[in-house]
Amino acid sequence: MSEVISKIPVQDTRLFYKRWNNYENLNNLLITEIEKERGNNPGGMISTNPGCWRSMFKYKCEKELMKPIGMIMSAYMDHYFPKKPMDANITYWTNVNETGSNNIFHSHYRADADISGVYYVQGANTGLIRFATHEQMYRMIPNHMPHANMIAHQPSDGDILCFPSYLLHDVDINRSNRQRITIAFNAKIKFKEESNVINMPDRSKKDESLEK
Numbered sequence: 001m002s003e004v005i006s007k008i009p010v011q012d013t014r015l016f017y018k019r020w021n022n023y024e025n026l027n028n029l030l031i032t033e034i035e036k037e038r039g040n041n042p043g044g045m046i047s048t049n050p051g052c053w054r055s056m057f058k059y060k061c062e063k064e065l066m067k068p069i070g071m072i073m074s075a076y077m078d079h080y081f082p083k084k085p086m087d088a089n090i091t092y093w094t095n096v097n098e099t100g101s102n103n104i105f106h107s108h109y110r111a112d113a114d115i116s117g118v119y120y121v122q123g124a125n126t127g128l129i130r131f132a133t134h135e136q137m138y139r140m141i142p143n144h145m146p147h148a149n150m151i152a153h154q155p156s157d158g159d160i161l162c163f164p165s166y167l168l169h170d171v172d173i174n175r176s177n178r179q180r181i182t183i184a185f186n187a188k189i190k191f192k193e194e195s196n197v198i199n200m201p202d203r204s205k206k207d208e209s210l211e212k
């Protein structure tokens with residue numbers, strides 16, 4: 001009889017990824033609005049990444065944009081919190097990265113976010129996105145051991161990814177002659193209270209229906 005060995009995951013960080021089915025229509029809508037906004041506001045927001053135009057403008061087609069974001073967020077929630085009612089407060093911003101620009105390693109945990117993600121309006125050939133744990137980042141795991149290597153994703157147009165906001169990630173140099181256009185998002189989860197308790201009416205206020 002073989003011994004049963006417990007194998008306990010200390011941490012299980014997962015990336016959620018999907019290509020949005022209807023991405024061509026959505027991306028046409030988004031690009032039209034991005035070009036218009038960039039024309040009106042060529043400076044954009046101050047960005048820490050040279051060669052990156054950034055804006056938090058609100059899309060007229062926001063309802064369409066929220067479909068892939070909602071889909072990937074629901075998959076994440078169903079995985080970790082099945083059947084738990086909750087709301088999510090989502091903020092998003094647009095990045096246009098020119099040829100030669102990159103995004104250095106960072107995480108989104110300081111943004112008071114729980115889940116972060118990215119939707120690729122133009123992603124193909126514009127540079128890998130890499131994800132790293134602290135141990136991978138600082139090469140603390142010997143190459144022959146499990147989890148020594150970072151995970152990288154070569155994006156395509158219409159890809160959507162989401163991950164916990166604490167997860168470190170960077171984006172390689174855009175070596176194509178195409179702009180990398182992404183919409184990044186942060187989400188703060190708020191669990192809805194589940195209660196089987198009904199509060200007593202406030203007797204300090206006169207309510208005649210209570211006297212009958």
Ligand SMILES: [Fe+2]
Pocket residue numbers: 106107108169184
């Ligand atoms: Fe990021």
